[in-house]
Every structure is written in C-alpha cells, then in structure tokens.
Amino acid sequence: MIKLEKYMEVFPKSLWVTTCNSGSCNGCDIEIVATISPRYDIERFGMKLVGTPRHADVLIVTGPVTKFMTKKLLRIYNQMPDPKAVVCVGNCGASGDVFYKSYNLDGPVDRIIPVDVYVHGCPPRPEAIIEGVAKAVLKLESLRGEHQKVGEGQ
C-alpha cells in the first residue's frame, strides 16, 4: 500500500495514455495523432501516449466496438493497473452513431467497459480530446482520494 501511495503522489504530474481502436474508421485516431503531434502537443501537459495498457493511466477508446474487438477491448482494460480512467472519443463509441443498428456491433463502449468521459464529435477536434483527458484527471484524482482513504483504514 505504501508503494501505491508513493506513486499516487506523483500521479497529477504525469498522465500516460494508451489507445484502443475498437472498429473506428480511423478518423478519431487521426485526431489523436494530431493531439500528440507538435501543433497540439499534449506532452506540454505531461501527458504521453504509451504503447501498452500496462503502463497507462487512461484508456482512450475509439470506434463502436465490433464483435471482433469486444474481448480484446475488455482484456486491454483489464490489463491496466488501478486506478484507471476511460475516455470514449467520437460519436461511434458513445452511441454507435450511424452504425447503431449494425448486426456486427457489441457496443457502444459503455456496454463493455465503464466509461468516465465522453468526447463527442465525428471526429472530435484535438482540443476536445485534450479537454476529455483533462477531465479524466479529475476522475483519477477522486480515485486517488478513495485509495488514500482505504490506505488510512488499514
């Protein structure tokens, strides 16, 4: 527990983000790439895109979750260490958008994993994605408080 709290202390300084394309047209993913590239540059805020969920604090999900991706998305979510937050980027992930009646969907995302922040748009602008991830920080902050309370109770 001491070890966890030690890491929680440094949490607000840096947020590591990973992404999962659950069947997106790639539009949202291109906007995420724009978010990490020099024009928007989320690293200014201490955020960083990482290649594995095992290092991530926030999971950004794009796409309406096709049947092919359901188990994979769930596994990626489960592989993230606690505390974690999920940001759903794009209309597809939030509601299925134009694909909402498709036979091939298990989504939207919140049917598979708990979502903390929805970023709407088709695709959303990088500013909106940055705002969404910043809101995820608030969620993680509250989780941090909960973990600390649990730590005190022990």
Next chain:
Amino acid sequence: MGKVFTGFGYWDVGAWIIFFVVAAFYVLWLRYQGRSDYKKGTEQDEIYWSGNETPEDGDGLTVPASSAYWGFRKALEPFYDRLVGMHTGIATDILGFYILVTAFMAAIILFV
C-alpha cells in the same frame, strides 16, 4: 591466481565477479523501481499481446528468422545457395573452413 595473461593484457576472474555483482546491483535496483502493486494472478499480470490472449506456445510469440529476413534471403539467394551447397554439416569441415578463413585474414593483416 585466477589471472590469465594473454600477451595483450590479462583476464581476471575476480574482476569479472566484481563486474557481475555491480551489474546485478543496478539491474535489481532498476527492477525495484518498477510498480509492484499489480494485482497478481489477474490479466494485469500478463503480457500485453495487442489485446489478444497470450499464446501458451512460445512459437506463437516469436517471428522466425525465415519470416523476418525473407526479402534479404530472396535477394541474396544465389549467394546463400552456394553457401548451403558447401555446407556438409560435418564438424571437421566447418573447422577446416574456420582455419582457412582465419589464415586468409591473418595473411591480409600481416602482409597487406
């Protein structure tokens, strides 16, 4: 004791043991810096394999050299075919080639 003089310098067992102890200290220290609060026995403890189930069989985890170097192998096919043709698989032949190549390189170094 424990020292082998090569003519160019020496090879010391004690120095190597000290090196490995120092290296092991740094490796273990780096490892200790990692997070230890993973939930053991859950998926948090498993290898990330792009969201797929981690293959039990080791073969599924690696790309064979024949796949990784396919283009390289194809481009140098005449060269490789000749090498494979020369390869008998007999240890004395391999050693003979080794001695010949070493002698050839020594001749280049000494006389050229």
